[in-house]
Amino acid sequence: MMSWKSVPVVLTMSVSLIALTACEEPKVDASIYESIEHCKRDPIVSDDQCESSFKEARSQHAAVAPKYSTAEDCQADFGAGKCEVAPYKSSSGGSIFMPLMAGYMMGSLLGGRRSMMSQPLYRSAQSPNSFRTAENRNVGSKTGRTTVAKSATSRPTFKSSTRSRGGFGSSGRRFGSGAT
Amino acid sequence: MQRISVTERPDLASAAAEHELVYIPGEGISGWDESAYYQFTARQIEKDIEGPAEEIEDLCFQVVDRAVNNEEVLDRLGIPEHYWNFIAESWRNGDKNLYGRMDLSYDGKQPIKLLEYNADTPTTLYESAVFQWEWLEQAIELKLIPEGCDQLNDVHERIVETLPQLGIETLSHFACNPDIEDDKGTLNYLEECAREAGLETCFLGMEDIGLNDQGQFTDLEDRVITTLIKLYPWEWIMDEEFGQHVPSSGVRFIEPPWKAILSNKGLLPLLWGMFEGHPNLLPAFFEDDPAGTEFTGTGSYVRKPIWSRQGANIEIVQDGKTLYQSDGPYGNDAHILQGFQPLPEFDGGYPLLGCWMVASKAVGLCIREDKTLVTSKDARVVPHVILD
Numbered sequence: 001m002m003s004w005k006s007v008p009v010v011l012t013m014s015v016s017l018i019a020l021t022a023c024e025e026p027k028v029d030a031s032i033y034e035s036i037e038h039c040k041r042d043p044i045v046s047d048d049q050c051e052s053s054f055k056e057a058r059s060q061h062a063a064v065a066p067k068y069s070t071a072e073d074c075q076a077d078f079g080a081g082k083c084e085v086a087p088y089k090s091s092s093g094g095s096i097f098m099p100l101m102a103g104y105m106m107g108s109l110l111g112g113r114r115s116m117m118s119q120p121l122y123r124s125a126q127s128p129n130s131f132r133t134a135e136n137r138n139v140g141s142k143t144g145r146t147t148v149a150k151s152a153t154s155r156p157t158f159k160s161s162t163r164s165r166g167g168f169g170s171s172g173r174r175f176g177s178g179a180t
Numbered sequence: 181m182q183r184i185s186v187t188e189r190p191d192l193a194s195a196a197a198e199h200e201l202v203y204i205p206g207e208g209i210s211g212w213d214e215s216a217y218y219q220f221t222a223r224q225i226e227k228d229i230e231g232p233a234e235e236i237e238d239l240c241f242q243v244v245d246r247a248v249n250n251e252e253v254l255d256r257l258g259i260p261e262h263y264w265n266f267i268a269e270s271w272r273n274g275d276k277n278l279y280g281r282m283d284l285s286y287d288g289k290q291p292i293k294l295l296e297y298n299a300d301t302p303t304t305l306y307e308s309a310v311f312q313w314e315w316l317e318q319a320i321e322l323k324l325i326p327e328g329c330d331q332l333n334d335v336h337e338r339i340v341e342t343l344p345q346l347g348i349e350t351l352s353h354f355a356c357n358p359d360i361e362d363d364k365g366t367l368n369y370l371e372e373c374a375r376e377a378g379l380e381t382c383f384l385g386m387e388d389i390g391l392n393d394q395g396q397f398t399d400l401e402d403r404v405i406t407t408l409i410k411l412y413p414w415e416w417i418m419d420e421e422f423g424q425h426v427p428s429s430g431v432r433f434i435e436p437p438w439k440a441i442l443s444n445k446g447l448l449p450l451l452w453g454m455f456e457g458h459p460n461l462l463p464a465f466f467e468d469d470p471a472g473t474e475f476t477g478t479g480s481y482v483r484k485p486i487w488s489r490q491g492a493n494i495e496i497v498q499d500g501k502t503l504y505q506s507d508g509p510y511g512n513d514a515h516i517l518q519g520f521q522p523l524p525e526f527d528g529g530y531p532l533l534g535c536w537m538v539a540s541k542a543v544g545l546c547i548r549e550d551k552t553l554v555t556s557k558d559a560r561v562v563p564h565v566i567l568d
Contacts, residue, residue: 066401067402160394161402162402171416172412173387175416175510177357177557179489
């Protein structure tokens, strides 16, 4: 078997792989607002659009926001007074904490229905001027119409408070390679 | 089928560097040997390898179809009862498979014989799909081999084409034992394929997978894992602490759970039991089966643990005497016995044909050559060409 020194880089088979480096990631149009009111002040967005996209982001917030088992851990990442209790309980019945929603991002108004998908945004204690998605992607500090990395606009995943880790991996430590 | 000596490319060290492979001065690229290549006719590839491999795949599916409804078989394969329904449901749901590598004995004349099916965690993927192809292109350009040479090698294209058809809706996670460079390298290549196919990916170690209060698996950012592309054997997953949560985790696994039946060497006696006498199968029996005891009476057989990898814990018995025995950590589980079909010898090497199956189609070939009859982790990949 051949041995890797480190992560392989595919150089031969595909041109598109080379083109897709992080710094050249395609940008797409998006709009970022701190609130419904903020959105309604934007003349190119109708009030209905503002409300429905806020609702869509708000409805995802509890599921996709990062989760913490203590308020202190949450505030360490998002700042004092910037966290709330999540509508979930841990298996032992304890509270779960998550950051407050700090704004929302809508896809391009010119695109199809899919690109209209809206999602909640957060501000971290470390860089309070920038907005971040629930996937911790920085989408910049500019509000109103802006451009963001295309990957930042994909649907955020459900976040939960991890109870334990390390329940996998013991056979690998015992046997080594899992390959055949 | 011929083994033809050939001049190595002059810039092997830089080829190794470009692909971040280990190069040892004086020895060449670790695990790779381009001082020779195997040449097949198009007819050999199509009629002797591709066709039969896809037929074997079909036989394997018939075995799975029967095994998922048979508790005795699942028990014999050492699969814990907790997973029986999980595996059966994944089969009935039609959970899609991505890839696997069939290990075949072939001398260019006799029908191929299935030695085993690495249906769950196959490796040598990058060597087969990328490095071997680059050798072909450059060797033609350098006029080291004839211009008309081709290769059975659609592995990369088919993987990129198949990945988005597996029903992955959102972020997909890739996990293995991160301390093993070979495993990580293979999985990182698959991840590159997924990105090329437009999928969003995240790599993590198996040990980093978390469990939340809802019994779901999470990554290091607490994101719930919905698709896990693993280079980590099913029998390990089922044996480990978090394994009990797997059936209710809601995760789409690639390879799917039903591959646990095919990656087990118990597949070989199950195949023989259903399709005895098939030209591409060798006789095979569970050791604790009366037919197995009877089979040892023939004096020539290969004894393999139902779970083992990279040639470990294999014993070859010929005319009642142990011809070869390899060490390894896998000797404690059940064993199977298989008819002894020695690999052919070409110039002192014993080539083992690995036929790559992607979405159940035979799309690639990888020849590993060892100095012994059992192909171990010390085997070197030797490239192949098709030329009429």
